[in-house]
Amino acid sequence: MTASRPSEARIPLAEAPAAGAVRVVEVGPRRVAVFCVDGQFHALADRCPHRGAPLCSLGQVVTGIEVRNGALATGPPDALVRCPWHKWDFEIATGRCAVDPRLRVRRYTVEVDDDELVVSLSTPR
Amino acid sequence: MLVDSDVHVGYETLLDLCDYLDAPTRELVVHSGTNGLGMPSYPWYHPTGWLRGDTYDRETTDVGAQLPGQDLDRVREKLLDAYDVTYAILTPDEAAAFAILPNAELAARLCRGYNNWLLERYLEEEPRTRGLLVVTPQHPEAAAEEIRRLGPRDEFVGVFLPGGARVPYGSPVHEPLWRACAELGLPVAVHTHFEGVGVAGPVTAAGYPDHYVEYHTLCGAGMCGHFVSILCHGVFERYPETRVIMMEGGLVPFLGLVWRLDTNWRACRSEIPYCRRPPSEYVWEHVRFTSQPLEEPGDERLLLPAIEGLRPWETLCYASDYPHWDFDEPAQTLRRLPAEWRDAVAHANALSFYRLPAPVAA
Numbered sequence: 001m002t003a004s005r006p007s008e009a010r011i012p013l014a015e016a017p018a019a020g021a022v023r024v025v026e027v028g029p030r031r032v033a034v035f036c037v038d039g040q041f042h043a044l045a046d047r048c049p050h051r052g053a054p055l056c057s058l059g060q061v062v063t064g065i066e067v068r069n070g071a072l073a074t075g076p077p078d079a080l081v082r083c084p085w086h087k088w089d090f091e092i093a094t095g096r097c098a099v100d101p102r103l104r105v106r107r108y109t110v111e112v113d114d115d116e117l118v119v120s121l122s123t124p125r
Numbered sequence: 126m127l128v129d130s131d132v133h134v135g136y137e138t139l140l141d142l143c144d145y146l147d148a149p150t151r152e153l154v155v156h157s158g159t160n161g162l163g164m165p166s167y168p169w170y171h172p173t174g175w176l177r178g179d180t181y182d183r184e185t186t187d188v189g190a191q192l193p194g195q196d197l198d199r200v201r202e203k204l205l206d207a208y209d210v211t212y213a214i215l216t217p218d219e220a221a222a223f224a225i226l227p228n229a230e231l232a233a234r235l236c237r238g239y240n241n242w243l244l245e246r247y248l249e250e251e252p253r254t255r256g257l258l259v260v261t262p263q264h265p266e267a268a269a270e271e272i273r274r275l276g277p278r279d280e281f282v283g284v285f286l287p288g289g290a291r292v293p294y295g296s297p298v299h300e301p302l303w304r305a306c307a308e309l310g311l312p313v314a315v316h317t318h319f320e321g322v323g324v325a326g327p328v329t330a331a332g333y334p335d336h337y338v339e340y341h342t343l344c345g346a347g348m349c350g351h352f353v354s355i356l357c358h359g360v361f362e363r364y365p366e367t368r369v370i371m372m373e374g375g376l377v378p379f380l381g382l383v384w385r386l387d388t389n390w391r392a393c394r395s396e397i398p399y400c401r402r403p404p405s406e407y408v409w410e411h412v413r414f415t416s417q418p419l420e421e422p423g424d425e426r427l428l429l430p431a432i433e434g435l436r437p438w439e440t441l442c443y444a445s446d447y448p449h450w451d452f453d454e455p456a457q458t459l460r461r462l463p464a465e466w467r468d469a470v471a472h473a474n475a476l477s478f479y480r481l482p483a484p485v486a487a
Contacts (some may be wrong), residue, residue, distance in 0.1 A: 051457055058179040084178030087450050 008120040016041065016117050019079040024057045025119055032108050032119050033057060035092045037079050042092050043119050044081070045106035049097070051084040055105060064089065064098070110123075126484065128212045128475035130415045131316070131372050131444035132204060133248060135218035136239075139164070142480045146243070153231065164222040165323040169337035171450065179203065180448035191228070197247055204447045205253050208323040208455050211472065212481055214282065215256045216372070221287045225323030229264035233271065236260055240275050248261055248280035249425060250380055254286060257314050257478065259284035262292075262299060263324055269305035276309040282313050284481040287318035288347035289325030295354030307364035313477060316372035320347040326356075345374035349382055352412075356386060357397030361407045368478055370413040373446060376432045377420055383408055383435070409436060413478050415444035416470060417453040418459060423439055438466045442475040 009025040016036065017023040023034045024046055031046035033056030048055035060082045078100065080089040082120035089098040090105050097103035099108070109124045110117055138143055139162050143151050154162045176193070180203055186193045195218075204210060220239045226232040236259045248256045258281050260268035261455055268284075275281055283357055284306055293316065308314055321328040321340070331347045350369055371379065376462075386404045394400065397404055416433065422428055435441070443459065446452055459467045476483060 022395055054179070060178060065362075082173060083449070085452055085454075087173040087178075 233267035271304040287317035293354030295358030312368035349376035
């Protein structure tokens with residue numbers, strides 16, 4: 001008989017990551033990173049789809065630099081995670097790679113349940 | 126078995142070399158400037174970081190530091206053990222700047238200190254490492270002296286020259302350096318570094334680029350100049366045992382140069398009669414290339430047709446470029462090459478080039 005692996009991880013809301021921070025949890029066989037962007041929690045796989053680096057646990061949460069109306073501006077604050085190896089950026093909210101539309105980080109479900117965050121391996125709605 | 130032909134190591138600051146320097150040089154290192162001697166460095170800053178984010182401690186690194194040092198324990202953990210590296214060829218980071226320092230005599234003394242530091246801190250400590258001697262191409266006689274001083278030691282397997290230089294490396298002014306290498310059977314590694322910095326010429330004849338991304342795309346241009354210079358000056362005719370490895374300059378540009386140079390040689394060989402054969406023949410016999418950064422075409426199917434003319438099964442040596450941001454992980458790199466090339470690229474070509482002993486099976 002084999003022990004079943006947990007299908008979810010719970011994080012007390014008091015220990016949930018603040019904007020700009022990351023909290024990595026094990027959910028079954030997967031390492032899942034939880035972020036907070038603009039008050040919303042998001043969960044991404046801790047694996048860069050480019051070359052397999054530990055994207056979230058060793059990467060950096062950063063704010064993008066963009067051009068708006070012809071002027072330099074910063075993007076949504078702390079909305080990107082930057083890979084530690086090749087410095088490619090990924091949108092935390094969508095998992096999309098900012099420099100290669102073919103790549104996307106796997107997203108997982110994170111929900112608030114009373115005073116806890118619940119992270120599961122299901123695909124978010 | 127894996128040989129990584131490009132692993133950068135370095136001190137945290139020049140002060141770390143003090144115990145390895147002669148007393149007058151130590152005085153200069155400590156008292157120059159406002160708080161010690163600094164090296165010329167890139168006018169372009171990498172916008173997202175020079176180094177792999179997991180290979181240094183950002184919190185304890187000085188603001189504005191360009192190339193924070195690496196220690197042996199971290200190199201072991203992140204590279205040697207992590208990827209089961211058989212041999213790592215250690216290349217300099219900031220110390221490569223000694224080769225483009227205007228004060229050539231000071232540079233030669235710093236080279237001696239650095240090479241002593243490398244020997245004691247890495248090469249004698251970790252049998253999986255081998256070193257390249259940092260020397261002064263801007264002072265070829267001093268370079269030759271340093272090559273003869275430490276080159277006989279087994280821990281050193283070659284001589285490092287950066288892509289940035291005052292004069293292309295085939296020029297007769299560098300003859301003392303080539304002669305010393307030939308005497309000791311040591312190869313020369315030309316590695317992109319410090320183009321447009323110190324006494325080095327501009328990155329290209331177009332003038333200085335504005336951005337790091339331009340620099341990093343063009344930095345192999347200096348190596349192209351050295352490559353053609355070495356071939357056209359008959360270095361391999363004068364020193365038939367000499368080998369050269371071109372590090373981190375890409376592969377595709379060199380193939381175009383080989384073809385073009387062979388064509389030009391047919392019409393112009395009377396100008397360089399000491400280059401007796403088509404230059405490509407010297408390349409296949411004497412020149413090797415490191416793999417990183419292996420070109421990444423948008424359509425991966427285009428990679429092999431673009432590089433096979435360079436005979437990678439004979440000429441290509443795997444390199445990670447650890448700990449830099451464009452690190453190439455070994456398994457992923459080798460997977461991009463045909464199975465029948467992989468042993469040669471992973472270890473056989475480098476073992477032969479550096480004349481490394483094949484490890485004894487445990």
